[in-house]
Amino acid sequence: MKFKLFALCAIITGFFAAEAQTPNAKKVRLTGKVIDAETNDPLEYATIVLQSVKNPNNVTGGITDGEGNFNVEANAGVYNIRVEFISYKTYELKEQNLTQNKDMGVVKLALDVAQLDAVEVVSERTTVEVRLDKKIYNVGKDLTTSGGTVSDALNNVPSVTVDIDGAISLRGNENVRILINGKPSAMAGFGSTEALRQLPADAIEKVEVITSPSARYDAEGTAGILNIVLKKEKTLGINGSANLTVGYPNSSQITTNFNYRTDKFNLFNTLGYFYREPPGNGFYDNRYHNNSKFDRIIENRDISRRDKGFNLNIGMEYFLNEQSSITGSFFSRLSDEQDVTDNKTERYINSLVDSRTNRTEDQNEDDKNYQVSLNYINKFNDEGHQLTADLQYSYDNEDVLSKILERQTFPNNTLIASENIYELETQKDYLIQADYVLPMGDAQFEAGYRGDFEKEKTEYQLDTLDQGSNRYITNNDLSNIFDYTENVNAVYTQYGNKTGKFSYLLGLRLENTKLIGKVKTLDGSPIEEIPGVDVDANFDKNYLGLFPTVNLIYELNEYENISIGYNRRINRPRGWFINPFPSRSSRTNVFQGNPDLNPAYANAFDIGYLKRWEKLTFNSSVYYQRETNAFEYIQEETGETTSDGIEIIRSMPINLSTNQRYGFEGSLMYNPSKKVRLNGSFNYFHFNSDGEHNGVDYGASSSSWFARFSSKVTLPAKIDWQTNAFYRGPRENSQTKSDGMFSLDLAFSKDILKENGTITFNVSDLLNTRKRQSYTESYDDNGDLRFTSDNQFQWRERQFNISFIYRFNQPKERNGRGKGNNRNGGDEDMDFQG
Known part of the structure; x- marks a missing residue:
């Protein structure tokens, strides 16, 4: 909520600043896309700020849409350009002379570790993501598996059951292929699920339930594929x-x-x-x-x-x-x-x-x-x-x-x-x-x-x-x-x-x-x-x-x-x-x-x-x-x-x-x-x-x-x-x-x-x-x-x-x-x- 109010204030400030400028000034358009430097995910509500070098009180700008795209209009002039998003390092270009439309291309923002502890959490991670060939379940918040094993975590994923012998089923069918990070692995055992009873559930980031696998995956497993993705921290x-x-x-x-x-x-x-x-x-x-x-x-x-x-x-x-x-x-x-x-x-x-x-x-x-x-x-x-x-x-x-x-x-x-x-x-x-x-x-x-x-x-x-x-x-x-x-x-x-x-x-x-x-x-x-x-x-x-x-x-x-x-x-x-x-x-x-x-x-x-x-x-x-x-x-x-x-x-x-x-x-x-x-x-x-x-x-x-x-x-x-x-x-x-x-x-x-x-x-x-x-x-x-x-x-x-x-x-x-x-x-x- 704080961030959305900040973005709204930036828009309002830019609006009044634009109104105060000369009505007949030449208009230029600044476009581009803002993404997370690590995941390449688009950043919605990132703020684009254009501050006039000649008159620092003259500020205009806008925010990105759901795809991370922005399209900002301003009067021609020399500006300091900033791209900002809460908990990320600011991207800045100084003294840019905008005389015609400019495409900034893709702007990558990196996390700012120093600010993370001060961030107010406004939403939790998604529970499910739907792709063309799979559903992705984030299991990191499951309290019942804390101190448990990978098998315990899998038993709480929709469509999946783990019986008391450790056999894993997908939609009631035990012929399921188990992958770790997209590949067969010694972590999961080769053809055996016993190792999953030994690996800690804390190591899992998400589980991909792939009931209709694309051609990229091997054809093994008539029930489908379970891909266990392990955690790998991306913070600097x-x-x-x-x-x-x-x-x-x-x-x-x-x-x-x-x-x-x-x-x-x-x-x-x-x-x-x-x-x-x-x-x-x-x-x-x-x-x-x-x-x-x-x-x-x-x-x-x-x-x-x-x-x-x-x-x-x-x-x-x-x-x-x-x-x-x-x-x-x-x-x-x-x-x-x-x-x-x-x-x-x-x-x-x-x-x-x-x-x-x-x-x-x-x-x-x-x-x-x-x-x-x-x-x-x-x-x-x-x-x-x-x-x-x-x-x-x-x-x-x-x-x-x-x-x-x-x-x-x-x-x-x-x-x-x-x-x-x-x-x-x-x-x-x-x-x-x-x-x-x-x-x-x-x-x-x-x-x-x-x-x-x-x-x-x-x-x-x-x-x-x-x-x-x-x-x-x-x-x-x-x-x-x-x-x-x-x-x-x-x-x-x-x-x-x-x-x-x-x-x-x-x-x-x-x-x-x-x-x-x-x-x-x-x-x-x-x-x-x-x-x-x-x-x-x-x-x-x-x-x-x-x-x-x-x-x-x-x-x-x-x-x-x-x-x-x-x-x-x-x-x-x-x-x-x-x-x-x-x-x-x-x-x-x-x-x-x-x-x-x-x-x-x-x-x-x-x-x-x-x-x-x-x-x-x-x-x-x-x-x-x-x-x-x-x-x-x-x-x-x-x-x-x-x-x-x-x-x-x-x-x-x-x-x-x-x-x-x-x-x-x-x-x-x-x-x-x-x-x-x-x-x-x-x-x-x-x-x-x-x-x-x-x-x-x-x-x-x-x-x-x-x-x-x-x-x-x-x-x-x-x-x-x-x-x-x-x-x-x-x-x-x-x-x-x-x-x-x-x-x-x-x-x-x-x-x-x-x-x-x-x-x-x-x-x-x-x-x-x-x-x-x-x-x-x-x-x-x-x-x-x-x-x-x-x-x-x-x-x-x-x-x-x-x-x-x-x-x-x-x-x-x-x-x-x-x-x-x-x-x-x-x-x-x-x-x-x-």
Whole structure:
């Protein structure tokens, strides 16, 4: 408000000054555009001041519009010209002789660090930004994730759900591609989301939900893409923050951010350490039919964990000149995890307890991730003409030792089995990427290349105790070495334009995928056949595919638009999906990959509608997807039993079916005042699957939905209170039905130390209801019921956290800048870039 009054006063002063001048004086016009020097965002309400050199009391000028443009008329003469915007350094030209119209071109204003602490915050950052191919959610203000992980933060993003196993879904579909800063990264894990449970949520700046990806993005992920953008402070000088969190059950974390920026370079660093002991539990009630030895087995599981780790992200951006820069960064994540699962089992025959056993699995995992990245960018001009190039190398090493001890406790106390499982996985990834952008007026042309090259080696060894000799003997039927290579080369081009109220982005991507797998014994001898299944142990596959994308937006008016998107996507089987050798989590459950898997392909359509009022924003979409050759897990009997007569069940992924999914999602953001912010979202989807395997029909039809609500209220004494509620409706696939699930998070926050510090208390899963409850049925090829499983699993119990963050030379909030500072709480930027 202060700034708008200042701008209004400048206009009024200029008006009266102009009126006081000679009416017949020659008029000249001064034009140009004002932008943020760092983000290139236009600055609305920037002030242009023309002060006469001959008569300093003669002042005229004007302000910029929503696009940062200005057009000021004045009498011909000599002026001192100033371009000013609150919290920015003033741009000044002295003694300019204006005898004819002058175009100042693009004026870049840089932040003035010395003034930032005095700035009055007049608006908060946008909650959502809508682009042609994505929606961008700023998550930095989420109090409920303070001291939490990236997975916690993602679970509060509309359209996204994270189940208790850590699996991430987009619109209910788990085949989602996770990127960090637009690229696959060791930070997110390669094909695994476990690392996201270790990285701090404080490192996130925003999350891009890309349900209709443009051709710039790789075609992997039939559900779409989640791009996690990490913080990198852009303020000049030295600044940073430190965040300390402690919690119950036993949890602690410290994260520091440091940034040093000059006109020549920007040095940034994030350092973190965490220690957690999140307890979990599970219950399984399995019933067997058709002459099984046991007709019922009940399992009670208690899970205790101890996870500790260290992560480091350090880098420097060096500005070669005003147009180009080179950024080098190094990331490392070291973690040491120990999970102990105590499984108490009761076995029944004719409803009577036949035996009781106790199984303890002690799993220790040592995980090391390293990543080196190099980025070059050359901005040929300020209109968006640029070239970027990226090189990236990542190394991941996971060393796992699992010790399993199983004893019978009734009717007698005897040792059943003792096993040691050694798993060593190393993965090397190389990324080469180049992108070229050429603006052509309102249009834009893009082209690029990307190469992803992955080499993975998995060693699996199972040693079983021979009670006769009291020695561990290697099981050569299950032990193996699997070498896997995946190379993806892609080129793309896309063209976007805006004509009046209509914007479009058309793209085409060509991808070639090469998959090579080889299996060996532990001594290096090749393996040609896998016991128990009819698949080739070794494979060499090559796929070539075209992936078109179409994204359209029509602006009904300034605050309302309709969007349409189409894209074709691919789901490639990952390494563990096609590793033909079985591995097992217990003596009775075996997981086996399938090298015969082929990629699944999906065609997706999306129609969106956005409407904004002064304090309310409504965003919605209707979507449809058809996926062919979709692969799913099936559970079936192997025909084998353990030494004590229990049937062994195999889980295996297959190209099972054709899936069709359609749904609707909508979200409301209501900000009735500066002290109250309300957000709600709802997603409904229906799923059809047709397919059969070994004479068994696995077709399924299911509807499900999920909804979330978030409120943030400023209480007296400037205490912020935030509540997040989430409910996921019942769902089912070809074999399993899952019940609905509700969770509630609560947080309170208070600024202290002249707003340089913030203390936050939050509770995750306040009611301790975040549990998966499901029911599974399995039939044989005659259609007879073989077994059922009724189970409940809770990965993490209710968590209490208290955290303290201290900032130095880094204000908590910054005055809204450019398009982000609009009254409707959203940015509808028709940006063609991916």
